[in-house]
Amino acid sequence: MKSQSRTACFTICSNNYLPSARVFAASFQQFHPEIDLYLGLADVPAATLDYPPGCTVVPAGELGISDFDAFAFRYDIMELNTAIKPSMFLSLLEGGYDRVLYFDPDIEFFAPLTSVLGALDKGASFVLTPHICSPAESWAPRTDIHIMQTGIFNLGFVACGRQAETETVLRWWARRLRYQCINDQSHGIFVDQKFMDLVPAFTENTCILRDTSCNVAYWNLAQRELREENGDWTVDGHPLTFFHFSGFSPKDMTRISKHTNFREEDVSDAHRHLFQHYADRLTASDFGEQPNLPYGYGRFASGTPIPDAVRRMFRERLPGWSGNPFANLEEYLHLPDPTACHLAGRFMVTNLMRYLYDQRGDLRSRFDLERPEGVEHFVRWYVEHGDEFGLDRQLVEPVAIRAGLYDTRDRINERSAA
Numbered sequence: 001m002k003s004q005s006r007t008a009c010f011t012i013c014s015n016n017y018l019p020s021a022r023v024f025a026a027s028f029q030q031f032h033p034e035i036d037l038y039l040g041l042a043d044v045p046a047a048t049l050d051y052p053p054g055c056t057v058v059p060a061g062e063l064g065i066s067d068f069d070a071f072a073f074r075y076d077i078m079e080l081n082t083a084i085k086p087s088m089f090l091s092l093l094e095g096g097y098d099r100v101l102y103f104d105p106d107i108e109f110f111a112p113l114t115s116v117l118g119a120l121d122k123g124a125s126f127v128l129t130p131h132i133c134s135p136a137e138s139w140a141p142r143t144d145i146h147i148m149q150t151g152i153f154n155l156g157f158v159a160c161g162r163q164a165e166t167e168t169v170l171r172w173w174a175r176r177l178r179y180q181c182i183n184d185q186s187h188g189i190f191v192d193q194k195f196m197d198l199v200p201a202f203t204e205n206t207c208i209l210r211d212t213s214c215n216v217a218y219w220n221l222a223q224r225e226l227r228e229e230n231g232d233w234t235v236d237g238h239p240l241t242f243f244h245f246s247g248f249s250p251k252d253m254t255r256i257s258k259h260t261n262f263r264e265e266d267v268s269d270a271h272r273h274l275f276q277h278y279a280d281r282l283t284a285s286d287f288g289e290q291p292n293l294p295y296g297y298g299r300f301a302s303g304t305p306i307p308d309a310v311r312r313m314f315r316e317r318l319p320g321w322s323g324n325p326f327a328n329l330e331e332y333l334h335l336p337d338p339t340a341c342h343l344a345g346r347f348m349v350t351n352l353m354r355y356l357y358d359q360r361g362d363l364r365s366r367f368d369l370e371r372p373e374g375v376e377h378f379v380r381w382y383v384e385h386g387d388e389f390g391l392d393r394q395l396v397e398p399v400a401i402r403a404g405l406y407d408t409r410d411r412i413n414e415r416s417a418a
Helices: 013-033 068-073 075-082 087-095 114-121 144-150 167-180 194-202 220-224 269-284 308-317 324-335 351-359 361-366 373-387 397-403 405-416
Strands: 009-013 038-039 054-058 100-103 107-109 126-132 153-159 204-209 226-229 232-235 242-244
Touching: 009 075, 009 087, 009 194, 013 038, 013 107, 038 087, 054 226, 068 308, 068 324, 075 167, 087 100, 087 153, 087 194, 100 114, 114 126, 114 153, 126 226, 144 194, 153 167, 153 194, 153 397, 194 204, 226 242, 226 269, 308 324, 308 351, 324 351, 351 361, 351 373, 361 373
Parallel strands: 009 038, 009 100, 038 054, 126 204
Antiparallel strands: 100 153, 107 242, 126 153, 226 232
């Protein structure tokens, strides 16, 4: 990624999010054609899709992430999109850029990034925007307690400048996201975002940008006065710089975001007109029209869909896995669990079944896997109810066939075909 330009901007998405990425790219290029634009693709490139023009596509598998197959396997689509963020920053800085900006693809720009670039010009190592800039104690889309759970700063935007402290923080962030880019708020983790709460403590030159025209979104609408004037929008009396349409879909215009109970009737005409404007832009960018390709990291090599439970199992119990799990983990899932009783004849607990059993207290209390009858009853339950874990029939049928539960297997097939 060599360049004569000092500044780069990137977004990250999978193939299913390209309509949003097209709106993002077009609006960004309108105000900053001088900045090189990149798209980090958390997916497999598809020749049948149109990627945003003027945007260099960088597949996640080409970012130099060690043992990438295992890295991609342990995360679902949302987690992978956030997990590659520090690697994109590092790649662009190593390519010769001095300033790198990141924005989520569901952002649209309405004015130049004057305050963001100004902060970098003044020597900021990182530029971060808080979710809220004043207390949010009363009823609102997101109260300050909610914000404390998911992160002070919204990582739909972050910028960095080439300073002595920048690379150290980015490499720390990348190490954390190698295994911990998950939504586990009870343990203080929310994908890539919560880690960045620590950055102002780690650095001397982080800029906390309190420009209320930047990163306007459902979580701070109650604190920012959005107005429409002659087809343009202002926030707190200043031109709107960029709006973050997090969780919005043109398929349901009654909701401003799937992440909040705020609905269309809870906001002003200016808000409604803005969301309608964005819906129109998405529609013009082929929202709902482009080929619905499967997620490139969503299946085993055999074609079996990978459920979230298997990704968690891989992440939690198999951190030292050797080889490509997309190719060789499925067989392991069907092997017998060495800790269960093996005196139940054709009824056998597999490695996958044991992991799922350990996740559910109700299963542990109902089925004693140290006794043959407990194993048999658990196998029967698994064949009947494995879909409770989001399992495809290809992860259940081998157990049904081995146990001779053909009638039950037929019922699974009927449910899957329904």
